Amino acid sequence: MTTPLADQAADEQQLLSRVRDLAAGFAAEAAGYDERAEIPLEALDALHAAGVTRALLPAYLGGTGLSYRAYGELVRVVAKADPSVATILTMHAGAGVALAELTHDTLGDFFAQEFLAGKRFANALSEPTSGNRFLIPQQEALAAEGGWRLDGAKRFVSASEIADYLLVNALVDGVPTFFGVAPDESVAIIPIWDTLGLRATRSQLLSFNQTLLRADYRGRALLPTDFQIIPAGLPAISLGVADAALAALADHAATRVILGAPLSHQQWVQHATADAAVRLAAAHALYDQALRLADEGNPAYFGGLIQAKYLANKVAVDVAQLGVRVGGASGYLKTSPIQRHLRDAEAGQLMAYSTEVLATEIGKQVLGVTEEG
Template sequence: MIAAGHPFAPPSHEQRWIDTATELAAEFAKTAAEYDESAELPLANLQALHASGLDVALLPAEYGGESLSYRSFGTIVRLLGAACPSTACIWVMHIGAATGLVTRSTPDVARFYADELIAGRRFANALSEPTGGNLFLMPLQHAAPVPGGYELTGAKRFASGCEIADHFLINALVDGQPAFFGLAADPSTMAYIPIWDTMGLRASRSQLIEFTGTLLRADRLCPPSTGPHPNHIGAGLAFLSLGIADAAVTALVAHARKRVIPTTGKPLAEMQWLRFEAADVHTRLEAAGMYAHHMCWLADQNSADFIPATMRAKQLANVIAVDAAQLAVRVGGASAGYLRSSPIERLFRDAQAGGLMAYSVEVCKDVIGAGLLAD
């Protein structure tokens, strides 16, 4: 973690929220394996986060929150990601959808969504389309004009926590242009398709949603964005992977210290090859963490550089999470790294998810490389 007083460190007056998250994360870690095994939504964890005040703290001050900094938000997501990645994933999407609707809506609508979050209502995003790949901000599905708004028939996928959501941040093409709406859950026109049988982040239950003539209300249309617009989903995804990497490093260190090599009688931690590889993972994790905090500092400055920084931060964090988890499997061996009874096995599966989530590692690298090599 970044030392207090560093420009990228969370503001000192927000430390109580990080302390709160630390306490919650310790409890969430106790049930992470159970939720993974059952693929059940960690509703109790999400309710605990709301009850702690963290959800509301992230709202802008003018809507009843504390305008909690992105630097603190990232730190909190990293703590939650190390404890229970599925909980962290759902929470990032919940906060991202809620704060997105508050900050992008007209004042009256923003007040409505802020009050809904304060009251404990659940939010989710419905942005990714089955045929859209990484183009989650550029929808392909059209919403047709109807009285009162626009009608959408189509599907969205990977909607984390959708089954308990009261409100969605959703997008569609309106008059050929991408448009964002707030949408109340509507069981009469929306169906959740139970296809979620995934390798990692099993308890996030990121289902497919089918829409059949769903009304996107005109008064819930978000006005076009002007100027820089940081968002909590873009900021949070890097820290989700960093948290998984933290947990993997903690697990491999603990095992390497206690595992004795029969042929030498010495702990595995004294093997030079492991020291070299552990040093490499540790150094890269520190660097990825530092850059992620830089990204959040840019968000707190409302800098236009936030968007390209999210791509750099995400791919750095995604890659180091996979590499840290892979090393943990090697250190754990068959008994501590490969069996379902081991937390290392779950962390390895969870680590794969970040690089597949939009924007994927490959897309991030392509955008970064294209910008570097352009005339």
């Protein structure tokens, strides 16, 4: 007889196996979606059909629940194939699961049911003036009939053009407060999205014009026990990009022949690749350790995820830059995946919290610097 834990592990492995199968198709399409800056809808629908949505929703909300280890692996696999799909998935699930959790005690299972039904969610948190500190909104929502009204903007909202619901935060009586918003005509898209990397996320600027933040869609504050989809997913996006960049580098080095020998036979390529591969393995291990702590309910997991994102973001850029060196001019062509991995790797360290903000957190912790002194 199997135990519930063994059953859960078996279910997770089956889910991961389905996602790995799908990922091969995502990888084949990634360059086209990137070139067109088009949201990969088919990939998102395929992940939903494969049971990913149900697995991401914690069991007490009607999902099947997923361990942090399995979640991290899932995002890594998808990100290696197409990091735009992984970013949209992370943001969608982060917003959907957060709204289901934050409104559970007041609204019941409304957002959980919408999430399970395949409705699309997006995170509208970043503001023009809060910089990277997306959990410290500066925009005040003013009391109005039925809730509060928001006049302002949210930026870089991944896949907002297809969202049925947005997770929005604003100040209510000076306190950062979360709301679910079904975008109506008061929410306008300012189409500025034309970036270097993660182009298929179409992370647009949204303008809110007296948008009603409904009182019944108001959420509670975040708790450390909530499923931390975004902090746990972001390192995996960079690790997936780095894995893809390393694979592209190795493929190029093996097939490019210079003066009768493959590039992979040159010692500088071997040494530089060894350095990149070992540092990438260390970044994976740091991430796995943080996920394990999270599954054990050890509060140290949060510091671990911060360190994991910092290292993953930096290593991804390093590996991708080495790819450009090894790729030479042919890797610099638009037809080569090498240049795309570099563009995508750069985006990882911009996404909040950026490596600069994380470095401040980690440095303060190591040096024992507190608010007091």
